[in-house]
Amino acid sequence: MRNYILLATLCLIFSCKSNTKQTQQDSTSITANAESSNLLIKKFKPLLQGTWVNKTYIDKVAKTRSPLAAVKEADGISSFSIIPQT
Secondary structure: OHHHHHHHHHHHHHHOOOOOOOOOOOHHHHHHHHHHHHHHHHHHHHHHOEEEEOHHHHHHHHHHOOHHHHHHHOOOOOEEEEOOOO
16 A cells, blocks of 8 residues: 555656647747748838828718817817837
8 A cells, every 4th residue: 555655646746747848839930920920021011101080070070171170079089190110
């Protein structure tokens, strides 16, 4: 009986070790991800930069012919600007 308790204790001790190893990432995959990100930025940067205006705000300006009145009627953010850094 004593041998079983000793065996169970040893199994418990050796089975409860923590995994402290850090996973290493492949440097080529990191470089490939960075390059693909840079290509996407170069591709979509001209399309996204500038001032974006809410369609409902533009419709209200066209209807009321007054930006001040349209601001009072518009809900939330009416416009925002995207200025990407080079």
